[in-house]
Amino acid sequence: MSLHPAVQLLCDQSIDAIGLTTVSSVAAALGDVSVATDLIQRPEQVKALQDVLNKCMSILKNDAKNFTLRLACLECLYTLSQPPIPVFRTGLLHKTLDSMNSSVEELLVRTSPNDAESISSAREMLTVLIFRTTNYDTRVGRLLLEHTCNGNAGSMLETLLRITVHHRETCEWPLLQAALLSLYELTLPATYYATGEDSVAESKRDSAGAATDSSLQTFTLESFQARIAALLTEMREHRVLEQLLTSLRLSWCDSTCKRSPPSLAQGLADSVMLGALGRPDVAHTVTSVSTGQQMELQNWLAAFSLLCRAMDNMVEFCCEVNLVTEMRVRLLGDPGCHDWLASAAVPAVIAAIQSFVSDVDASASLSESGTGSDVVASTTDAMRCGLLATAVTLLRLLRMALYRPVVGFTKEFLSSMARLAEQVQRAERYLRHEYGGVLVMMLTVQCLVNMNGIVLTSPVNLEEAFRGLLKAILLDNTECTLSNFRIDAGRRSVAPGVRNPFEKMLVVELIVYLASQEDSPFCETNSSNESVVAYGQAVCIGERLLEEKHKLVFEENMLRMQFSLLQRLFMLQVLQSCLTVGMDVDFLSEDDVCQGRNLSAEKERPELLSEKGLHPQRGSTRSRAEPTRHPTAYVCGLTKKLMREPVVLKNGRRFEYDALQNVIGQLGHVDPISGEAIDEEIEVDIALQQEISAYRVKCALHKRGS
Structure with missing residues (x-):
């Protein structure tokens, strides 16, 4: 195949003779992925490819050249990165970009109102270029954004939004996830502060021992909070959240109804889509999830998880509560955001649960047939944890959005929530054996409580689904092991031979316990909410059982301490007897002697027992469980x-x-x-x-x- 005429013309001209028309023609030609692919892969066109790269980069770096011409050269480099050819991206193209100088950054820092759209487009192209040539290294991409946006959080957010929205139909998954990961990292304190080994080393050098502040190097806490506020303000003023969620919803719908654009962009020949797995009304019928569906779902869950964690961090770290409240209201009140919750977020949770159930069943079949392996089991366990972890992340965001809603719910949203309750009820016997699974049950119940699901009977009967879920939890008398639960290790410290009362617990007990550990303020407790009352009545059995177990642990600890005290008193008597008869007592250590001397003091201070034991305090389950x-x-x-x-x-x-x-x-x-x-x-x-x-x-x- 001969060289494209536009490319041939650029190769024939000297750098000084190259004008805007020539470069624009090349950019348009390379916009056809097949033309760009031929230029990159055909051996006879290697010299032309090198010529295009060198000339475009030389013009781009030359601050004496026309502004529009330089941007056209950047577009040529960008279009060359479109074909999914990793060897070229991370090789020759990366080497070309390495020769960039500060004039390129200065070009993109321009603030002229007439050039605003061109500059935004150029930042987007350069950021995508950097992501692709560095194998989607978000650290490099974020540093570039920081420079080209002159540290402006709003401009950085706008660039990441453009990448996500404008590449929706043809975006490769790594690019979408790199953009969302960069957004998430903008909300992390560790992105701006020295952490890890540097922080530890600095703490050791701090003679005053002020380790709490030694890690705050050049970026103050106030400036971080100001950046979070700036991000939320930008999201509000430019409807960033609404655009982003609308774009993701459309892509999710594409993936459930037709060929998946992101999968096609990776060069996969087969049609890969979520299909029925992504539709809440029929997801439970998918008993076998294909490898392609599993990969597609994992990609979607990773993207949604990053977005949810970014929003959660903004809520957590913002010092302006009004901005947080506004974002919460928009999550449910804006039609685009509301539709994302109904058509993508909740269905994603349902799909994650169904995929988890399907995988458990498949693993059980392999175990029965003896065809499974330890390596496969380990990989499967990690995948299952990832599925449940993402479901939990999405449900936490949903719980926050549903806390004291100021708008009503669409029929589609109510239908999705009813399907979620039914899905959790069906999967309860699978979920109860996993820490993440019990969290999914707890958070689903809390979401239904927040929206007062007990009174919602039309146009969708959410009450029936809510009561059905509560009934399934209450009637499950299976005692679940705590081997995979994050229960305080102190509660396992019982005397040898004595059964730990926290070793096995009913599902309702686990939910009560985990709910008592929640730090989130977005859990409705007002008794004027009928669902709060219904939930309280339902879990009172679990609260009573948990209280009895706390009491049992306290009594066992008291007995153990009394036994220990008697042992030490006996040792003291033996020591006194030995001293009386003049026996050699060298076998007793100095610590033992000192311990014996202090026994009488401890005996006279019985309050030490309650201080060391698990004293069941009055008040909430949380206060009894742990300080x-x-x-x-x-x-x-x-x-x-x-x-x-x-x-x-x-x-x-x-x-x-x-x-x-x-x-x-x-x-x-x-x-x-x-x-x-x-x-x-x-x-x-x-x-x-x-x-x-x-x-x-x-x-x-x-x-x-x-």
């Missing part, structure tokens, strides 16, 4: 959770605004703990709110660093 992980000043006196909108009464007690309002709505203006009347305005303490917001960021940073 709060957060400073008392930041924890609500009612919910025992980290506060988001703290209210400080004159008597010093601190409550979450919503929790206090619930009490006031039911009992009047009284202190929820003492019952005393309060005659003060209920207002959020802004200073304390800022402290807690900063504390959240530090917790996330140090958790990641550790």
